[in-house]
Amino acid sequence: MMLSARHVSWSAGAVPILREVSVDVRRGEFLGVIGPNGSGKTSLMALLAGIRSPKTGEILLDGVPIARLSRREVARRLAFVEQQAETTERITARQAVELGRTPYLGALSPWSAADDAIVDAALENVGMRHLADRGWHALSGGERQRLHIARALAQEPEILLLDEPTNHLDIAHQLGLLDLVRRQGLTVVAALHDLNHAAMFCDRIAILEKGRLIALGTPREVLTVERIREVFRVDVAIDHHGAGECSIRYHAPGKAGAATRLKVV
């Protein structure tokens, strides 16, 4: 129970986005958060990262309310990769990763050789060391996302929070990135769009619908034909392989079955 949301609610102005969500993240697990657009995934990630405060309820980091910890303390234990963080500054790939050392640096603890080594290792880890001196603007979307992961790793966190990390990447980069994240052996919470990715990579999946947590469990437990139809409004067939794995086949809307159900909706 290292990171927990306790009955958190959040609204954007008068519009409620999250209602009474409670979830405990277990040490070492890969927890996926899925849900349709507007279900509150991004808001939940921002609350878990402590960069927004819930209207009601609280976020606990190792049992301590995150609001009571300093930003710096949080950043040493928990790294957050936003959806599409961009810049117009002319920084290099390496400089973007060096930002990850920010929570450890201060007037009395300047940049050291140890920091260089950690940054090198993070670049190596994501396979970007050969592009370290390349300018940010000359990098592809996949390379930039890898650098954001490397920046997060340079924070040496226990927990990695990712908000739709594979947006705008081609399929090979999507799978490569999620595999890279899983290989770190960290506790991971990731908002994901693709149900198959969630099924492939997650130990557990949380499903959000209209700001409420409606299911939490292993992929096999929570990804059912009925629930996917209710929440995502698509018809699917689910194939089970072996012990816990499953994969999802989508039926195009308008084909057999879908049309009649859409009328009901």
Next chain:
Amino acid sequence: MSRSFSSIGRAGAALLLLVAALWMGAAVGETSIPLEVVARTVANRLWGAGYPLDPIDEGIVWNYRLSRAVVAACCGAALALSGAVLQALLRNPLADPYILGISAGASTGAVGVAILGLGSGLLTLPAGAFLGAVLAFALVSLLAAKAGRGRSAIILAGVAGSQLFNALTSFIVTKAANAEQARGIMFWLLGNLSGIRWPDVSLALPAAVLGLGVCLWHARALDAFTFGADSAASLGIPVRRTYVVLVGASAMMTAAMVSIVGSIGFVGLVIPHAARMLVGVRHGVLLPAAALIGAVFMIVADVLSRILIAGQVLPIGVITALIGAPAFAFLLGQRRAQA
């Protein structure tokens, strides 16, 4: 080891450049004074060296030109720092105290104290300028927040805020000032270093040094804003506190300079971009570089304002705009070519 040596070397070179610019600023003018006379004057005044000098030359160098050059340097450094900090915090390459209405607000505050007697003697002119600057930025931020999230919102709000506060200043001046006051204030508003004496240095220098210190202390925090405020927060930066402290420092520096020399455009906008091209984007190096370039630029601009038209002194704001506007156009083109 080599790293610290090179940074000491660079700091030394920067200091030399600044001294050279001040030296030149004191020597060049309507009557040219030899460099060694400038050096001897400084030696006489600071260490009582006792060189025999023409008292008129010595007076011109010490009482007029040197104090003026020091204030010009402080002003250039402070404006460039404010611009660099605002550009980083707002992640907007067009941000600077002049465009965001901070200078205009400071002018209104200063005029309010000087002419209307706001604060009934409790507020000094610089304090009034600071209140005006903070008020203007608060108003502009509010307007930008209402206008939406776009990048141009804060700039458009700044333009509107500048117009509003300039109008208020004109209104106050027209309504309450006599003709002579009005003329003096209008000249001051365009940016003017004519009346500068040593007492002005005692405000300009501490303001610039304190501002530089506060900004440098937050250099890494400014770096952390590269990918936005949320990214800075997730890197462990207390965003709101950083924002308040740094905007406060920018307003303080701008207000101090406006209350001494009036509002001067383009320095805060262009100099940080020039510094970025020269030394890169890391604020630990960028901020001192911007301060130095701003200081040297202002000293040179002041010299030009004195010698460009014989027998006349141009408002320094005219010089900075004449150089700054084309330089800005050039930078915009460069940016586009590289994007």
